[in-house]
Amino acid sequence: MTINPRSHHGAIIDPMPDQPDSRRLRIFLYGEIDMATAHRAQSVIDDALGGYPDRLDIDLGDVSFLDSSGITMLMGCWRRADGLGCRLSVVNARPNVYRVLQITGVLGVLDVATPV
Numbered sequence: 721m722t723i724n725p726r727s728h729h730g731a732i733i734d735p736m737p738d739q740p741d742s743r744r745l746r747i748f749l750y751g752e753i754d755m756a757t758a759h760r761a762q763s764v765i766d767d768a769l770g771g772y773p774d775r776l777d778i779d780l781g782d783v784s785f786l787d788s789s790g791i792t793m794l795m796g797c798w799r800r801a802d803g804l805g806c807r808l809s810v811v812n813a814r815p816n817v818y819r820v821l822q823i824t825g826v827l828g829v830l831d832v833a834t835p836v
Contacts (some may be wrong), residue, residue: 781812
């Protein structure tokens with residue numbers, strides 16, 4: 721399944737299996753994840769979780785800004801994924817976005833890959 725990222729007004733995404741038989745999905749977020757866009761990201765992630773993947777990776781490599789609305793959205797998605805038995809991971813966060821995750825204390829809860 722592919723969702724055209726441009727149809728989400730700069731907020732998001734392409735859910736796509738890493739491997740054809742896999743129950744693992746990766747969602748690519750891009751742009752600024754803030755009060756104006758977090759609900760769009762949440763909607764796409766919720767749709768992906770509706771397919772009951774075993775693992776869901778949220779790729780923040782093209783996210784330039786993340787505020788408290790984005791943190792709240794990520795934590796809500798993590799709670800929903802956990803309740804469904806899905807492992808949710810955050811990958812490819814830019815250093816400035818990783819720092820926000822670090823400062824807010826969510827690194828102890830979310831599975832977040834360290835940026836290189």
